[in-house]
Amino acid sequence: MINSDEFTKRLQKVIDFYGESASSFSEKIGVQRSSISHILSGRNKPSLDFVMKILSTYPEVELYWLLNGKGSFPPETKKAESPDLFSEEPTTIKEPVKQPQETPNNPISNPVFKSDPTKQIERIVIFYTDGSFKNFENSI
Numbered sequence: 001m002i003n004s005d006e007f008t009k010r011l012q013k014v015i016d017f018y019g020e021s022a023s024s025f026s027e028k029i030g031v032q033r034s035s036i037s038h039i040l041s042g043r044n045k046p047s048l049d050f051v052m053k054i055l056s057t058y059p060e061v062e063l064y065w066l067l068n069g070k071g072s073f074p075p076e077t078k079k080a081e082s083p084d085l086f087s088e089e090p091t092t093i094k095e096p097v098k099q100p101q102e103t104p105n106n107p108i109s110n111p112v113f114k115s116d117p118t119k120q121i122e123r124i125v126i127f128y129t130d131g132s133f134k135n136f137e138n139s140i
Contacts, residue, residue, distance in 0.1 A: 017074050029053040052131045
């Protein structure tokens with residue numbers, strides 16, 4: 001269950017992070033200004049449609065962080081490591097790490113899924129960046 005007070009704090013953090021006013025934020029995600037106002041005041045709880053509009057407009061916002069505070073926001077930017085071109089120290093070239101070969105016909109052959117032979121996979125859910133998802137259930 002979503003804690004509405006905590007959700008409103010996280011929603012306000014998103015609005016502030018992007019430098020938006022409640023009006024401009026509501027315009028960007030495609031909801032009425034009153035919807036934002038009612039959620040921020042605690043009068044209304046956010047709908048799934050409301051949450052999905054935020055995620056599709058701001059893909060940097062993580063679903064689990066927005067809903068229950070697990071994860072991080074703002075997203076941590078990963079700095080690309082590049083050698084200093086003006087350094088006098090010699091640089092060494094590292095061998096590329098070889099990735100294990102996966103069989104395209106049987107993705108379940110991956111050793112990650114074989115960690116415990118007494119357990120079976122019941123369901124796999126894949127979340128896409130556009131907010132959609134696919135649910136795969138084991139038919140055994």
